Amino acid sequence: MMLNKEIFVEDPTKKSIPNLGVAKVGEPTDDAGWAVLEYELKSFVCEGAYAQGLDRILSSYVGQAGSSQPAAWVSGFYGSGKSHLVRVLEYLWRDLELADGSTARGLVRTPQPVTDVLRELSTIGSRNGGLWSAAGTLGAGAGSVRLGFLSIILGAAGLPTDLAPARCVMWLQDEGLFETVQADIANRGLDWEMVLENMYVSELGEAILAAKPGWAASPDMAREQIHNQFPQPEDISLSETIKTVEHVLRQVSDTVGKLPCALVVLDEMQQFINEDPDRAQQVQLLVEACSSGFDGLLMIVATGQAALQTTAVLQKLIDRFAIQVQLSDTDVDAVIREVVLRKRPESVPALELVLEKQAGEIDRQLGGAVIAPSASDEKYLIPDYPLLPSRRRFWEHVLRSVDKAGKAGQLRSQLRVVHEASRVVADSPVGTVVPADFIYDEKSADMLQTGVLLREIEQLIKGERSQGPEGELRSRVLALVFLISQLSREGFADTGVRATEQHIADLLVDDLSGAGPRLRAEVPKVLEQLHAESKLLKVDEEYFLQTQAGQEWAKDFRNRRASFLSDSTRVSHARDSAFRDAMTRVVPRSRQHGLSKTPRNVENSFSDVEPKVDVSIPVWVRTGWDLAEKQFTDLASSGSTDSPLIFVYLPKVDADALAGALADLAAAEETLATRPRPNTDEGVSALKAMESTREMARQKVAGHVSDVLRQSTVAQSGGNRIAESDLSKALATAADRSIDRLYPKFREGDHTGWATVWARAVEGNENCLEAVNHKGPTASHPVCKAILSAVGPAGTSGNDLRKKFESPEYGWPRDAVHAGLAALVLATELNAEENGLPVSARQLKPNAIGKLIFRRETKVVPLGVRLAVQQVLTESGIAVERNEEAAACGLLLQRLSDLAGAAGGAPPLPAPPSTEFLDPLKGLKGNELISSVHDHREAIRTAVVEWRTASTLKQDRLANFSKAQRLVAHLPGDGEHIADQLRSVQDNRQLLQSPDPVAPIILAAAEVLRTALNAQLSRYNQAVAEALAHLAGDDSWGAMSGGQQEELLSKYELALVVTPALGTADQVLAALESRPVSSWNDRIDAVDAQLGRLREAAARLLEPTAFKIIPPNATLKSELEVEEYIDRLRNQMLDELQQHKSLIV
Incomplete structure (x- = not known):
């Protein structure tokens, strides 16, 4: 007995619909989203209106690329698959690659026309800036069409969706500051996205100021500068919108200077416009500007339930959305039958038999x-x-x-x-x-x-x-x-x-x-x-x-309130949540430390376990519901007086009243959330009463929580209590004291002049530390001394050094660590390396410090040695500044390696010269490398001159060798000895020898080939001359006009050839590549046939009715047979003359 599940292509008990039938445009954000996307691509039925819609949209774009791009409108009833269609279109557009290597175009079964137009789209993309797309709904712009549109564009480009932070990020990227500022924010323990959301009051200004000294006068001015430079607009002009979109498109382009082929999908456009004519007007202007701009490479596709002709508001958009796609019930049925109900072919006969037997039941x-x-x-x-x-x-x-x-x-x-x-x-x-x-x-x-x-x-x-x-x-x-x-x-x-x-x-x-x-x-x-x-x-x-009236609201509320109070876990959770929200508002998120105003984070902890101390100041909140006040006092007193931990005690005040207020709030919220919306006067009144109950309960909870916070206690680790007028001030005082406990050595590096030290050090100013009031040796400054002591024998990375000195017990500003390192490199107390190559003080970049390895310098190089090495570097074409010889010597080794490679190559070139004498230098760094270069300076000078000469000669010689090869390829058999000479040059790698071994080979080959060409041309012209002489005696030829003769001679290519210029080898080669020597034999042999065709054409031209007689084939063995054959041919010719004016034999 066959079961239903056995007739389906996919067993419904094992198959699921990941997206529950609801497609949403936009990029997946997690594994589940990617699984849904893969399902949507695989299950997309590209038939009917879906296939026609894709073809119309894509074909229109391909046909209009480079000119004005009309927008497309996809309509259909709610749930007809509009979002699914445009989502598939977006990923087909840029052929999205999934994690397993499959691509959108590989997963979607598209008909051939769609496949072909997608291929054309990729070709256009490769000629421009690639393929790019964005998708979303305009609702993201909080009512503004242009801001909503930009939100979609910005989000797809990986930028913040709000315009102000997005402009800030793009400015940072344009200025080359983005990575530095983002790293700074991360090192402060802050969330980048949260900082951007609150950029007017966050540490972003300080981070920018640290990365771009002088951008503002102070951190406070920096925040004001952010507000002024990147304001949050309520709306934006159309011209600014277009400029911003172009800026984004140029950032995401694959090719500098070109825009990508861009698709923007605006889902649920009709829902956004609703019946608002003003919104429709804004959409119309926006689409018009996009269609006519961006080099004709941006297309907009929008969706709506209704066709544009169906409402007065949407009719205004008809001219802008010239491409219209309408989905129907038929297409939906096809999708369901393909995706859910598809049957196995082999099971269909059995199913047909069953349904035929039950036709009576079905039909009734x-x-x-x-x-x-x-x-x-x-x-x-x-x-x-x-x-x-x-x-x-x-x-x-x-x-x-x-x-x-x-x-x-x-x-x-x-x-x-x-x-x-x-x-x-x-x-x-x-x-x-x-x-x-x-x-x-x-x-x-x-x-x-x-x-x-x-x-x-x-x-x-x-x-x-x-x-x-x-x-x-x-x-x-x-x-x-x-x-x-x-x-x-x-x-x-x-x-x-x-x-x-x-x-x-x-x-x-x-x-x-x-x-x-x-x-x-x-x-x-x-x-x-x-x-x-x-x-x-x-x-x-x-x-x-038949129906009855609904339950009473009050009864529902009482039942829910009683249920809440009977559940101690819910009461405790709600109380803790209320305290946590209140403390979040009271505890300062960060404090500024020292003259440099280095930010220090402050974090709440409600854990039962003492929080660990890291780089933030922990505030450990305990409540009277967890322990008595004496227990709290003992707990705080038992802590170390060096610990930065802050203790906060929230006493148990009016516990029952607080629980009752929390119960009222929870019950009211649940009742309002779960009951259907009333449509009677009594029901509406009950609803409003419950809303009032909820608000009163919310106020009661807030009041009780405030009472608890007013009676709270703040203490430092060790038991010292903080006496202030309110909890907020007490926490600020405690935080400042705890910061000093956490960073006891901070004062050594606390100065506002470190940015100046850095700037002077990378300019080569050896007195750079004067900016922090230090005039002694570089290594004697406390910061530099500490850094030197932290650098290990095998070297230490910039990341490790920053981590050490930015963390407790130091907590120095990053500017101080960077500037100290730069000053030590400039003073040759340290040398810096990146990927094994030396980096000078002038080459230091803030965003690259972490990747560098710093080593202590042990060898001293006299001034005379440095000057001699500078001369070698200059002769080698390498510019060098004072105290930067080590980095320049690293470049010298690479330059010598490149010159050696360029001085030789594959046969016929000689092998590249040996660089073994440089091997001892390759493992050296800093001053040791400078000294070794000085020791090898004469060998280096010689190598530079010889290898540079060989490299220059190489290009000309290779070009001549190629010419010789092409000439030798045309040589006849008697020129084999010349080919042997060229092979000898290659086999023995003699190309760069002096004198040039290839030049005589070219001359010899050209001479042989010139003689052969002249001989062939002479033979051809002789054959043509004889043919022309024979033609001159032809009566038909003589009867033709000069123009007719020239036309026939040109048509049948019967003319003397003018001998081409063959004076140089290049001219000989050009003539041979136009027509090789051997090809002239065929041309000479064809002269007679050309003459025959020309004569026949001439006769036909003069006698339009001329008839061609072809004598019959015959084998004649006697004089009689010859006479008889001639008689038969004569009679045939006479018969034909009766009907034709002339004959051609």
């Missing part, structure tokens, strides 16, 4: 109704199974009726519903179909939420189901009565389905082979029982549900 369904079975259902029986076509239509009408907001939709709801329906009957035998009441169970939660299904009716239906097998049928009958009651009875919308015994029984049938007769006997009895129990009202032959 819903007799008399408009949606009853019809002849046209035949072709859909197999594709729609296990749904009967009549029930499929019933479901469609029910979904539309119960969805008062117009969101039930076809594709979105039906994908989900049909999939679940298939799962329900998957383990049943073939012939078991989905009963119509299944839609109630699937949509009851939604109907309850929207108020279509009243709670009392739901409870009635649900209650019957718990009464055993008979109750199950009673519940199903009630569910169908409810669903049928929702169907429209007006005009053409009337389905003709009624809650009668017949129709209810028809809709309940699942097993086509036997359930029908049983149900048609049982359903009437059940309906009569329900009618007798007053659960159904009978009018004529139809049945209707």
Whole structure:
């Protein structure tokens, strides 16, 4: 016995719909989102209007690329797949690659026209700045069309979606400061995105000022500068919008100076515009500007439920959205049949046999109704199974009726519903179909939420189901009565389905082979029982549900309040949450430390375990609900007086009153959140009363929490209590003291002049430390001394040094660490390396310090040695500044290696010269490298001169060798000795020898080939001359005009050839590559044939009626046979002359 699940291509019990039938535009943000995207690409049915829509949009773009780009409008009823279509379009556009290496274009089965136009799109992208796309809804702009549009563009480019922080980030990127500032923020322990969101009051200004000294006069001025330079606009002009978009497009472009082929998808555009003509006008202007700008490479695609012609507001957009795609019911049905109901081909015959046997039961369904079975259902029986076509239509009408907001939709709801329906009957035998009441169970939660299904009716239906097998049928009958009651009875919308015994029984049938007769006997009895129990009202032959009033709001509130108070865990959680929110507002997020105003973070902790001390000041909050005040005092006193830990005690004040206020708030919020929106005067009044209760409870909670905070205690580790007028001031004082405890050595590096030290050091100013009031040796400054002592024998990275001195116990500003390192490198106390190459003080960059390795310098180099090395470097073409010889010597070694490689190569070039004498220098650094270069200076000078000369000679010699090869390739057999000479040059790698070994080979080859060419030209011209002489005696030729003769001679290429210039080897080679020597033989042999064709053409030209006689083939063995053959030919010619004016033989 075959089961239903065995007939599907994909077993519905093992398959799921990841996106639940709801597609959302935009980039996935987690693994689940990527899985949904992969499913949406694989399941996209590119047929019908979906395929036509993709083809129209893409073809329009390809055809208009470089000129004005019309926008596209995709419309269709809610849930018709508009978002799915444009999401697939976006990823097909840029051929998104997934984690497993698959691509959008590889996952979507596109018809050939779409595949071809996508290939054309990629070609256009490769000629410009690549392919790029963005997608979203304009709602992100808080009402502003232009800000919403920019939000989508910015987000797709990886920028903040708010314009002000996005402009700030783009400015940082343009200035080359982005990575430095972002690293600074991270080192402060702050979240980058949070800092950008609060950039007017955050540490961002300080970070920018640290990366760009002089940008503002102080950190406070820096924050003001951010506010002035990057204000948050309520709106933005159209011209500024276009400039910003172009700025972003140039940043994301694959090719500098070119814009990418860009697609912008604006989903739910109609929902955004609504009926607002002002918004429509703004959209119109924005789309017009985008369509005519950006070098014709940006296209906008928007979606809406309605076509543009259907509303007065949308009609204004018709001219801008010239490409219009309309999705229909037919396309939705195709998607469902392909994605959910697709059958295995080998199972179809068995299914057909079962359905044929049950044709009577199928055809009698819903007799008399408009949606009853019809002849046209035949072709859909197999594709729609296990749904009967009549029930499929019933479901469609029910979904539309119960969805008062117009969101039930076809594709979105039906994908989900049909999939679940298939799962329900998957383990049943073939012939078991989905009963119509299944839609109630699937949509009851939604109907309850929207108020279509009243709670009392739901409870009635649900209650019957718990009464055993008979109750199950009673519940199903009630569910169908409810669903049928929702169907429209007006005009053409009337389905003709009624809650009668017949129709209810028809809709309940699942097993086509036997359930029908049983149900048609049982359903009437059940309906009569329900009618007798007053659960159904009978009018004529139809049945209707009866309802009661809803529950009282106050009763619901009391029940929820009691439930909350009885749950101690909920009370404790709500209380802790209230305290945590209040402390977050009171505890300072950061404090400024010292003259340099270095920011120090302050963090709350509500843990039962003492928080660990890291780089932030911990504030450990304990409450009277956890421990008594004496226990708190003992806990604080037991801590070390050196610890920066701050203790806060929140006493237990009016505990019962606080719990009651929290219970009132929770119960009111739950009641308002869970009850349906009332539509009666009594219901609205109850709603408002509950909202007032919620607000009063919220105020009570806030008051009780404030009372607790007013009576709180703040203490330093060790027990010292902080006495201030309020908790906020006490916490600020405690934080400042704890900062000094955490960073006891901070004062050694606390100065405002470190940025100046850095600037002077990278300029080569050896007195750079005077900016921090230090005039002694560099190594004697406390910061420099500490850094030197921290550098290990094998060297230490900049990251490790920064980490050490920015962390407790030092906590120095990063400027101080960077400037100290720069001063030590300049003083040759340290040398810096990157990837093994030396880095001078002038080459230091703040954002690269972390990657450098710093080593202490041990060798002293005299001034005379430095000067000699500088001379060698200058002769080698390397510029060098004072105290930067080590870095320049590193460049010298690379320069010598490059010169050696350029001085030789593959045969016929000699092998590159040996650089073994440089090997001892390659492992050296700093002063040791300088000394070694000095020791090898003469060998280096010699190598530079010789290798540079060979490199210069190499290019000309290679060009001549190539010319010789091309000439030798044309040599006849008697020139083999010349080819042998060229091979000898290659085999023996003699190309750079002096004198040039290739020049005589070129001359010799050119001489042989010149002689051969002249001989061939002479033979050809002789043959042509003889042909022309023969032609001159032809009567037909003589009768032609000069113009006719020239035309025929040109057509049949019968003319003397002017000998080309063959004076130089280049001219000989050009003549040979135009026509090789050997090809002239064929041309000479063809002269006679050309002459014959020319004569024949001449005769025809003069005698239009001339007839060509072809003498018959014959084998003649005697004089008699010859005479007879001639007579026959003569008679044939005379006969033809009777009909033609002339003959051609």
